[in-house]
Amino acid sequence: MITSSLVLVICLALLFDYTNGFHDAANSIATIVSTKVLTPFQAVLWAAAFNFLVFFFVKEHNVAKTVSKIVNEHFVTLHVLLAGLIAAISWNLITWWFGIPSSSSHTLIGGFAGAGITNALYMGANGISAINLKLVLTTIAYIVLAPLIGLIIGYIVTIIVLHLSKSARPASAEKWFKRLQLLSSAALSYAHGGNDAQKVMGIIYVALIAAKVIGTGSAMPEWIPLACYSAIALGTLSGGWKIVKTMGSRITKITPLEGVSAESAGAITLFFTQYFGIPVSTTHTITGSIIGVGLTKRLSAVRWGVTINLVWAWIITIPVSALIAAGVFALLRAIA
Template identity: 50%
Template sequence: MHTLQISMYVLALLIALALLFDFMNGFHDAANAIATVVSTGVLKPQTAVAMAALFNFVAILIFHLKVASTVGKGTIDPQVIDHYVVFGALIGAICWNFLTWYYGIPSSSSHALIGGLIGAAVAKSGTDSLMMAGLLKIIAFIVLSPLLGFIFGSIMMLLVSWLFVRSTPRRVDKWFRRMQLFSASMYSLGHGGNDAQKTMGVIWMLLIASGSLGAHDPLPLWVIISCYSAISFGTLFGGWRIVKTMGQRITKLKPVGGFCAETGGAMTLFLATALGVPVSTTHTITGAIVGVGSVQKMSAVRWGVAGNIVWAWIFTIPASALVAAIAWWIGMKIL
């Protein structure tokens, strides 16, 4: 692989930009981890984000770096990667994240980043720069992650309904207010484990391209700690806008439904991370929430709101790719 001549200033700038994306990822996607536990009234927002941030960071002890490897080495031809491509990819992802956060749309930070990488790489070298095997796996999980979330959420809701069929609503509510603390923690653990690794992958590809690391060298510990720290701090500052959409506008949730949705979402994230697939935590929890709502009754799901979210998903990759292509061109002029 060719080695780029990148000044330490530019390298540091791009790493800082990657960590800013990671921070925004936590900020933007904090809602996914805490929406149900806040909207059901189990925890106050401040307590919920603190818990989510803690378990985002604890993920450093649990998961292998398979997702980071997929992003860093399995999406874009390493020969194409340079500081302009990384700059374009990050700017594209950050801009889309900010836009969707501002309007309270639960889009995917993960797919914004993938779209950014695609847009910048194609702008530089055309479609031959794409590693289709890795990208097809990611694209497949665009469909599979909400579907798995839906299935797991539905199964959990059916199972819980059967197990507690003789219990009073008050007893069920009291029990699952406690259980939701566990399910929300597990979902936050899965969120940190999958999402922080995407930024690690970007920094990894940058360090390899610059010659700071060999292609087969392990990812430095400082990168791992920095990325988990950034997403955790981002989660601490996460916004309420998307919490409201996720937690109540799709379907009204009670603690039992929140537990089932979070558990179904966590199961999906754990599976994807074990397989090394970067998935959307937004897609996952949305699918699980819809699954829980549909078990209660189909009319309990506000399909119009869910439809708007799906449209945001569809536009995420092309929109962030377009912004990234423009940012790549700008980067060529200023870096």
């Protein structure tokens, strides 16, 4: 049955998707803006178009299926989903305000899990029994693995590209790499849309099951992907300029060649994890790729002080989101 609570959950889910877009826009456009291949306005238009283009080509939503199973169905209620979304949106806005490229994916998962655990405790059950521990631990493992994979691929791609272009004239090479950066940025934007929008699809799908609008195992209604890809694309159009500055210049100085390598490495990593339904962080992945590119020059080319601060933000995202969600759930339960 469609209730006001269900409508609110869907609206908040799409609002989160929107904040994900402008929070994570930097992942796709930071290098292409910092190398002056496109202006900021052109870059967000380019990225948003490829965020939405995924809707026409991706029909298997493996990441959405994974997110929908983070909290065991017995403990999922609309209040759990509301609390998780409020926590995720709050942390997204806080980190955006301070220009911290934290993970929108992990704040959503942390909020959902935290609210589910709290609901289990209120029901007199073991809190850990509320979550699919295997999926949560896999997600946590990829806090380390996603940037590491991105770093390794970014390093390898850069070395290969440098080797292939070593005999080219610098001016000619830079011209071609600026053109190639349009393709690599498009691929990263496409991967970002396909990876991140699916997480919200999983939340809305679970909400429909919790509200008994559809049954467990039912096919996902077509309007959910359409709404989610639209929301993330609109969010990307809004930009995220504070985070663009961090990603595009504060980690390491990026040239067009390095931009192509970093974006290609990020896209490859995201396509791989999306295929296996692993809800990784786009932010972590591209940050690792940028570091890998920087390491091909020298160890000191990477500003490790900035990088360490980013890692701390990544580490605390899931527990902080879970705690915020727990508090919001307790409040919702008290006033319900």
